[in-house]
Amino acid sequence: MKIQEADAKSLLLAQGLPVPPWEVARNPDEVKAAAQRFFASGASRVVVKAQVLVGGRGKAGGVKLASTPDEARDVGERILGMDIKGITVRKVLVGAAAEIVKEYYLGAIIDRASRRIVLMASAEGGVEIEEVARQNPSAIHRASADPELGLLAFQARSLGLAVGLRDPLLNQFVAIAQGLFATMTANDADLVEVNPLAIVAETAADGKPAQRLVCLDAKITLDDSGLARHAGLEALRDLDEEDPTDAQARKLGINFIHLDGTIGCMVNGAGLAMTTMDLVKHFGGEPANFLDVGGGARRETVCGAMELILADPKVKTILVNIFGGITRGDEVAAGLIEARAEQSREVPMVVRIVGTNAAEAARLLQEARFETATSLDEAAEKAVALAKGGAR
Amino acid sequence: MSILVGRDTRLVVQGITGREGEFHTRASIAYGTRVVAGTRPGKGGQMAIDGTVPIFDTVAEAVKQAGANTSVIYIPAAGAPDAILEAVDAGIATVICITEGIPALDMIPVVEAVRRAGAKLIGPNCPGVTSPGRAKVGIIPSSIHKPGRVGVVSRSGTLTYEAVQAMTDAGLGQSSCVGIGGDPIIGTTFLDVLKLFRDDPETDAIVMIGEIGGSAEEEAAAFAAEHLRGVPMAAFIAGRTAPPGRRMGHAGAIISGGSGTAAEKIAALEAAGVRVADSPTQLPRLLLEAGYRA
Numbered sequence: 001m002k003i004q005e006a007d008a009k010s011l012l013l014a015q016g017l018p019v020p021p022w023e024v025a026r027n028p029d030e031v032k033a034a035a036q037r038f039f040a041s042g043a044s045r046v047v048v049k050a051q052v053l054v055g056g057r058g059k060a061g062g063v064k065l066a067s068t069p070d071e072a073r074d075v076g077e078r079i080l081g082m083d084i085k086g087i088t089v090r091k092v093l094v095g096a097a098a099e100i101v102k103e104y105y106l107g108a109i110i111d112r113a114s115r116r117i118v119l120m121a122s123a124e125g126g127v128e129i130e131e132v133a134r135q136n137p138s139a140i141h142r143a144s145a146d147p148e149l150g151l152l153a154f155q156a157r158s159l160g161l162a163v164g165l166r167d168p169l170l171n172q173f174v175a176i177a178q179g180l181f182a183t184m185t186a187n188d189a190d191l192v193e194v195n196p197l198a199i200v201a202e203t204a205a206d207g208k209p210a211q212r213l214v215c216l217d218a219k220i221t222l223d224d225s226g227l228a229r230h231a232g233l234e235a236l237r238d239l240d241e242e243d244p245t246d247a248q249a250r251k252l253g254i255n256f257i258h259l260d261g262t263i264g265c266m267v268n269g270a271g272l273a274m275t276t277m278d279l280v281k282h283f284g285g286e287p288a289n290f291l292d293v294g295g296g297a298r299r300e301t302v303c304g305a306m307e308l309i310l311a312d313p314k315v316k317t318i319l320v321n322i323f324g325g326i327t328r329g330d331e332v333a334a335g336l337i338e339a340r341a342e343q344s345r346e347v348p349m350v351v352r353i354v355g356t357n358a359a360e361a362a363r364l365l366q367e368a369r370f371e372t373a374t375s376l377d378e379a380a381e382k383a384v385a386l387a388k389g390g391a392r
Numbered sequence: 393m394s395i396l397v398g399r400d401t402r403l404v405v406q407g408i409t410g411r412e413g414e415f416h417t418r419a420s421i422a423y424g425t426r427v428v429a430g431t432r433p434g435k436g437g438q439m440a441i442d443g444t445v446p447i448f449d450t451v452a453e454a455v456k457q458a459g460a461n462t463s464v465i466y467i468p469a470a471g472a473p474d475a476i477l478e479a480v481d482a483g484i485a486t487v488i489c490i491t492e493g494i495p496a497l498d499m500i501p502v503v504e505a506v507r508r509a510g511a512k513l514i515g516p517n518c519p520g521v522t523s524p525g526r527a528k529v530g531i532i533p534s535s536i537h538k539p540g541r542v543g544v545v546s547r548s549g550t551l552t553y554e555a556v557q558a559m560t561d562a563g564l565g566q567s568s569c570v571g572i573g574g575d576p577i578i579g580t581t582f583l584d585v586l587k588l589f590r591d592d593p594e595t596d597a598i599v600m601i602g603e604i605g606g607s608a609e610e611e612a613a614a615f616a617a618e619h620l621r622g623v624p625m626a627a628f629i630a631g632r633t634a635p636p637g638r639r640m641g642h643a644g645a646i647i648s649g650g651s652g653t654a655a656e657k658i659a660a661l662e663a664a665g666v667r668v669a670d671s672p673t674q675l676p677r678l679l680l681e682a683g684y685r686a
Binding site for chain 2: 271377
């Protein structure tokens with residue numbers, strides 16, 4: 001589950017990381033009020049940042065500076081409601097604009113190949129790390145955390161040295177890197193990224209100029225499998241940015257991803273569901289969704305899944321592909337018959353059910369006059385033909 | 393011979409009294425697998441599966457008193473990592489974890505402990521391992537198999553059934569079928585299984601079923617290029633049409649930062665001399681084209 005920058009920053013703060021203060025605003029007046037508070041506490045400029053769960057908001061014009069509260073209000077008005085990669089901006093983060101001396105990248109990921117948490121750091125901060133990885137891979141330095149002991153201080157120090165940091169910033173970096181690791185383990189995150197981690201120029205308490213490292217941005221992805229054991233994390237799910245069908249799919253316990261095509265798919269198993277989409281495309285059609293009904297799906301789940309598919313007005317044909325193992329073919333067939341009796345609109349359907357109780361399923365489907373298919377390829381080909389026929 | 397499970401397998405089922413545990417244990421026994429014990433803490437001394445399988449409180453007792461050497465885990469996610477560690481601590485050589493939904497960070501110290509103990513962990517979130525005609529551990533349907541000499545390895549469940557069914561329909565039997573699991577952190581990778589197949593005198597050809605996310609297929613391709621040039625191989629990669637940044641059901645199936653795409657994996661496999669199918673139904677034909685004769 002992806003969470004917004006403001007929420008990610010809260011999780012970093014909870015682990016003691018240096019994050020400058022921010023406020024979240026939902027309308028231009030709130031932006032202005034927040035800006036006023038930052039100006040009152042000494043900021044010379046404020047930054048207004050769109051809160052969306054997609055990358056590239058800076059390039060899209062979703063991050064702007066302002067020098068007065070009124071300018072902040074104008075900027076806020078422009079950003080709120082803006083469309084960034086298909087997502088409407090509903091809230092912005094407001095904070096004092098930092099005086100940046102230099103930007104770094106620091107991130108923690110789960111590395112599948114080494115089966116460890118790996119910290120990555122680069123002196124080329126502020127740009128997408130994937131871009132750095134392509135252009136200049138040697139600029140990315142890595143430290144692999146010990147599976148039991150975690151990220152050790154000397155490992156963090158080596159990373160800091162590798163990106164060119166020296167005292168007193170080096171010690172700050174070590175604390176931040178270990179804090180990033182702690183944020184990951186405390187929340188079952190699979191990604192924690194600070195980009196940029198920046199050296200900022202400030203005025204110290206004694207009035208002299210000073211520099212320190214702070215987290216200016218934060219991106220965190222949480223492991224869905226870990227959500228249940230952390231009170232409060234589920235509340236960070238941004239329902240505004242979800243497809244309305246996502247919540248319904250979660251309730252049914254199925255995996256559903258809405259796509260752009262015309263052929264609705266209902267499949268058991270994630271790998272087979274992807275394969276079914278691929279074959280639809282291979283035979284010249286476009287899948288309308290990815291849908292894995294899971295193992296052991298019963299009638300109610302099948303009916304619910306059918307509703308989800310039909311809720312998409314673009315769907316012209318439905319392809320059902322079930323390879324029964326734990327799932328019983330006759331249960332699915334019964335569910336399909338029930339769903340068709342109740343469904344809101346008539347859509348041609350191709351059904352393929354093999355594996356456990358396939359013979360019984362075939363009998364039920366035949367009696368109910370469903371269009372059936374034996375092989376995977378045949379099912380996909382038939383569905384594509386039906387979808388094209390419907391378009392004429 | 394076969395790999396991972398076979399005639400020498402003496403299975404202990406961890407979680408034998410649960411709904412899934414009991415159901416699939418019956419199917420394993422019906423297939424001819426030697427199920428020597430089950431565990432359920434607090435029910436030691438009782439019998440499961442119509443009085444045919446003794447229940448022990450611990451895996452250690454199942455090893456000591458029933459001679460178990462392999463375990464299968466049907467325990468919910470919260471208890472599964474502990475179950476793996478218990479099995480390894482008791483000296484079990486091969487642990488097969490079917491459980492889905494274990495947080496990835498829980499698995500990091502667990503795979504490390506398994507590695508240090510010199511044991512093997514298959515999964516988690518996997519359908520299990522079947523060596524046709526010998527033993528079946530896990531949830532793969534018995535009916536799709538035919539004994540033979542093709543090794544099958546896959547990250548997926550039902551997609552594996554699809555591929556195996558296609559092979560059986562074409563008359564190509566299997567030596568062992570291994571589901572390695574769809575999670576980001578798994579105990580046994582494609583690479584590990586390819587090494588086992590290479591060293592198995594009864595495996596003459598290999599089918600590999602991958603999917604988007606991670607780089608395990610690329611690592612397997614590099615190994616195949618170097619060590620399996622003479623072995624007929626065919627592969628299928630699911631997720632050619634998957635949108636980037638979305639998790640496609642399996643926790644590990646995601647294209648992130650432009651890497652982990654099907655196109656990259658297919659290119660790596662083809663460069664290694666592996667034939668890649670457009671549909672799982674083509675796999676038998678590609679194996680024959682690669683020179684395999686059943």
